[in-house]
Amino acid sequence: MKREHSIAGMSILLALLPTGSVVYMGGLCYPTHSSSIVCMGLVILFIGFYAACFVRTDRFRFALPDLFAGIVAVVAAACYLKYPGLLSLGSLCLPVLYAGIRRVGKIYPFFLLCGTAITLVLLSLYGYLQYFRLLPSHSSYFPVTGPYHNPAVYAGVMVILLSVLVPYLVIVAFRRRQGKGVVRGIIAAVLLAVPVLLLTEARAAWVALGVSVAYTFFYAYRYTCASFFRKYRRAILCAAPVILLSGGLVCYQLKPHSADGRLLIWKVSLRMIKEKPLTGFGINGFPANYMFYQARYLAAEGTAYERYLAGDTHLAFNEPVRIMVEYGLGGILFYLLFVGWLLTFPAKWNVVSHTARTVLLTMLVWGLFAYPFRVFSVMVFSTVALACLANQCKPLRVFHCSFSRAFAAFLFLGSALLGCLGASTMQAYYRLQALARQPAADVRELDTLRPLMKGEPAYGYICCLLPDRQKQDRLLKERLDAYIHMLPSPVAFVWKGDVHWRLKEYEEAEAAYKKASEMVPALQTARGRLVFLYHDLGREEEALRLAEELLTEKVKVYGFDTHALRLKLKKTFEGKLNNCFTKKSNAYEKK
Template sequence: MENIPHNYLNYTLSVVLGCMLAFLPVISSNFSDLDGVIPIFLTSLICSTIFIYWLCYKGFKNTKLKINIVDVCFALYICYGVLRMMVSDVIFNPVIVCEWFGLVIIYVLVRLLEYKFLRVLYVSLLLGGTIQAVIGVLQYVNLLESNHVIFKITGSFSNPGHYGGFLALSIVVGLFMWRAKQYSITKGNIFFPCILFIQIVALLLSDSRAAWLAVIVPICLLFANNYFNRPFYRHWYIKLSFCILIIVMMISLYYYKKASADVRVLTWNSSLFMIKDAPVFGHGIGSFAANYMPCQACYLDEHVGGNEALIADNNMLAFNEFIHVSCEQGLVGLLLFSGLLIYAFRGTDNIKHGLVARLGLITLFVFALFSYPSSIFPIKVCFPVFIGILGKDRKPFIEFILKKSTTILLLGVVGFGIFFNVKSYQMYNHAYNSLKNGDYIRDNSKDYSFMRHNKNFLYLLSEQYLKHDQINASLQAKKLLLNIAPTSSLLCDLGMIYLYKQELDSARDCFLYAKKMTPNHISPTYGLLLVNKAEGNREECTRLSKEIISMPVRVVNNVVLKARKEAREYIQKQ
């Protein structure tokens, strides 16, 4: 796919892709409506339009295309993912389809881009990191407002972890562009080290251990590759010292935020239950949130009395993308994904652009070992970009001329993709506008089946029904939500509704299940206390009241204060 002449078509491709890498975080921050899906629709739509432009310009001129092993591996992985979307019990999610479609188009555009224009992508990522670094520093000195109520510095992201991950990619790409001395932008440019310094400062302020590791690991790998063959570094005590330094660093990072690290370990252990349930093909794309909390309940039920029960919380993220892939796509998906990475990494050491892309991909996947970049769209788009760059220098084993019939077919496929994007956006927009205008309240039989996959929409809708005393409608929406994102908080909400309806057995079941998911949360125990009060079970009420009073909690909020107050009052009355 490399035989494109040097003309304005390459400028168009490079500018569009470059702007996407540089400004997507800012765009995502400013278009957070509709559950944050506008950047996904917008990116997919723009990239698809550019691809149609390329097809119209080159598709009818007998353009030669070259397919290599990386293209085949990428296509196999995507085809398997699409097949799992089609053959799955998971509720259809149009956003995932639009996102995957956009990522495929991005990969194709990178492969079509002429080789010397690839530097534009690196410079754009560096520009994006610089913009985020400046925003983060301004947030730190209180000149800009953070996007999080707790964390002081988030850049254009909603979380400092996301922010740190994006900065890590920019820093590694910029650092090794500077080191390579093959890019004109880095030669004699005194501003370049200043830019990297600002980004490193912002990275440290982000307080993201995953992002720190994502920068440290590629640097250590390159250092070991370049220097361990030299006489001085061949001594065993030098290599041993290097290994000890790495071990000490890892232990230090673990104890730096031990509670957070322990939660990740709990998440990984609980995810193994999900993998055991469907080890070969997984549960389906987008199924992790629907299956994780029940698996956590099973894990904690088998490890009663362990420390995990004290740190368990509601969660819908794997904090490890390889575990995430295994849960949703099974062993088959993991093997296809790993095969794509292996073939992408092969033979890139001596390629000018390939080394930077390789280190960028290492950065991305070190970050992915402890975080969830697949849920962070501005970071996720870097994956097809790096894979596309690494695939440009593979020897092709298929060469063919792009015929008019093939071009027309591709135009039809991409055109349908654009239509699907626009239609999905319109339906999303209509659903949220109807929610905002209270249409579902005025007519609680109004159909919202298109949004059955969207946990944020269902939660807002159920709360809106509840606010207007439409109890049964709220109960129905919360039941739908329970199918796609079960949590102990949601089960407690359901339990309260059943308690209000005097369906005490259903209420008890909800509170007991919630308690299994998060044994350290006070709300399920408080709910059980209310159920037993309604039944007049004094002995059980006394036991639950004592448990509530003595229960250690991480955060003392209004629910905790209310529960403890009622528990004390009940004991005093006995």
């Protein structure tokens, strides 16, 4: 196949990638999370086969980004071997995507721009339909989430797409190098997306978009900006801190509890880093350990406000912090080395190199307040950007050999292997859901799915759900221990306490309820269980003290569970509670 045709074919396949992030597929575990992995992973496999079979290159030379990509590929393989699941399998597809783009060596940006603009329009329309309640939201707390479970993820994907289109408008369109129809279409897509982005109230995405736009203007018009700065240097130096401080205060006041909650997570994470600064906690170390450290911190040093803020989370909301917690000093040095290279390396000045750098910069800025490495769509866009940037870099002189055939073999065999693993994983997912719908299903059949789904939280949950339905408490206790080891949470500890209570292991039940309460003090469920446990054991004084505490304290969200708990407490301890506490509780419920 001629080189021009192979480049055009690869560019068309890459243009299909963004649309995979819009698809919503029912019938999957966590469909808002899994749909994009399945759809985009399928396109990536087509890209791998296409690059291996239909692209001809005489010579390939390594560049510095290939070393970064190679290290990330090794980490992705290690993650899949330790915790196999759909997200880790999708991460294994990223090296195939990167290698396919590198093998072609060049893409036509027009196709990517069209695919990005179409995807942005579809996402924007999705948000408008949810806002006007013509489509259901995927969260009970937020009206606008797009095809995702959270507006933060929705806004993050939209910001990445905008970071592709804005550089094009600034660099190409403003210099009149493209047809008016294309420019108007892209401008319309951008203007359509901005109101939806504001509706998400995702401050981290706003900051990332602001940085990417500022970077684009500065780099495109750096000489004009430099002369403007020299002319108005004093005014700029005086106004910049005021503008930044005002913007920060506005973002903080928009959701102060959310911002303070992130500060609490980072404060606890620093204590984790202090304990293992060199080696870290390993793969999946943050979600497997954070809640225990939060419980320890809140019990020893936490203020009343921090105990109120603390929630059930397994995300660091800061990628450098998470990397330092899990991979220690080596991980954070690798991250900083990549950031330094991205900001300083020399590359050809064209729209592809600048757009790719802007996409990566947007992802890094968003990662200071969010979790881009848990959003597969963002990982795919970043991989495409890194590969396009590597195609613009000078090759390393230490490698003089041709790796064309080796690359083709890697792409073909890798795509075939991932295709087989993907088909087996999807079958395992559907089998898992079929078992979850059968109350009398054989629990041991779940063990056959373990090699493909050990790292999937849904698998761990259903492994506990079936024994619970069948009243196999001894087996349920073992499965809960394994589930807590992978993903500890107060809900799991409450569940564990219930099992111990049914088995009449009262000390273990009390310890489990207390651990759940220490993790998230504002969660009343665990202390409610303690009240009734103490009541059954005859420890009436402790039960009354906890009941009065639950009836009078302020809760984050007064829902049906809280209302039912308070009614049960009043009925159980009728006539034993102080009248003042009962009046305070009634007055709070009427608000």
